[in-house]
Amino acid sequence: MNIYIDESGSINKYATNDQYFVVSMIHVLDPVALERAYKRFISSNYEMLLDLDSDKVDDMTGKITKHGGRMFRDGKFRELKGAQFDRDMKHIFVDYFSRKHHFDVYYIMMKNENLPNRFFDNISRTFNFSIKSALLYFIQNGYLPDEDCFLQLDERNERVENKSFLENYLNTELSLSGQVAGNFSVSYFDSACNKFVQIADVFSNLFYSHLQTGHYTDELELMKELGILKGVYELT
Template identity: 55%
Template sequence: MNIYIDESGSINNHIKNNKYFIIALVRTFDITAVKKAYKRFVSSNYSRLMELDQDKISPKTGRIIKEGSKMFKNGKFKELKGSQFDKEMKQKFVDFFAQKNSFEVYYIRIDNEKLTDKLCDNTARVFNYTLRLALEYFFNERYLPDEDCLLQLDERNEKTESVHFLENYLNTELFMNGTTVGKFIVEYFDSIDNNIVQIADVFANLYYSHMQTGGYNEELNKLKKSGILKGLFTFP
């Protein structure tokens, strides 16, 4: 079983307009098919993606209100970033991938306003602990099969000196409590080098945007009806 993970937002209970932190898990059935779909999506929307990746300038002040160059560098495409998408592009993304049957999406929603200051002192701990609880829930509810699992994450989610912590943590906790007999392998990537982590990034930002604005009910319902959106775990 292959699961690709990325997030949107930040784990912080003191930032204004930062109510939620979202983690998206993309479980693939056919990696080759997903990667081919990724390439088709990029190529068919290349010009628009480049346009969306330009600096956004305030017409009143002339200042940059949103930095570009997240998806392109020197005119060359690097990676998909959901934070650079507008609503129309997110709708195109959902319409395109809702036709695929080669992966599933699971969400984890962390309510920042319910986190204590002590928890927020170590955001990596919150991330790892919540991921462990969510996986336990998805296994127990039979969303995920009881088998070996390769987790691939954006390397920003873990400090270099503790890259093996999550793997050991999941293997210890979820095996010892009887959740799964499968083995976890955890790998970290620069998202530029992992197309499916980038897809997880866009799905995470889609749900994050929905929690901020409430404006993506239609897209989320489309993912549910297509069988792609499978489950949601909330914390705390």
């Protein structure tokens, strides 16, 4: 199976306005159909996406309140970024991609105030532990198949020297221990070059935004109703 991963928020015991850390895992069932759907989404919403990616300026002060240029470069589309979406575009995105069952969505969530202090000592180690724990939970409880798994992640937050660690960690903790039957392979990508990591980005931002604001209940309920939201694993 192929799983695409991205995250929103931060693991930070000092952040007062950033209480949550969310990881989305997208289990792709039909990559050919999903790639076609991705391209249709871009072409159908091109002008709205371009407008959302422009700098937002405060009318009173003239200062930029939100920087653009994350989805487009020199007027040309580069990648989807959930942080650039407004509420309407997030609804359009969820409705569009939920109607055809090309993938399943799994979430990992952490609330900083509930985490033991040791989880803040090494953020990369905590991230890897959350992936291992969630995969074990979802596989052992029948939400994911117990088979060889290829994980693809955004490379932006991972140091070069750590890029082989997650793969070795998962295979040691899960496969060699006999807790699962499948083996794990891990690769990191520039998200601009990986369409499905971009989809994971938007879904992670959606759930993160919901935890922060409570504004996306309808979208999450639609995902459940249409069967693409399979589960939420909370690390405490």
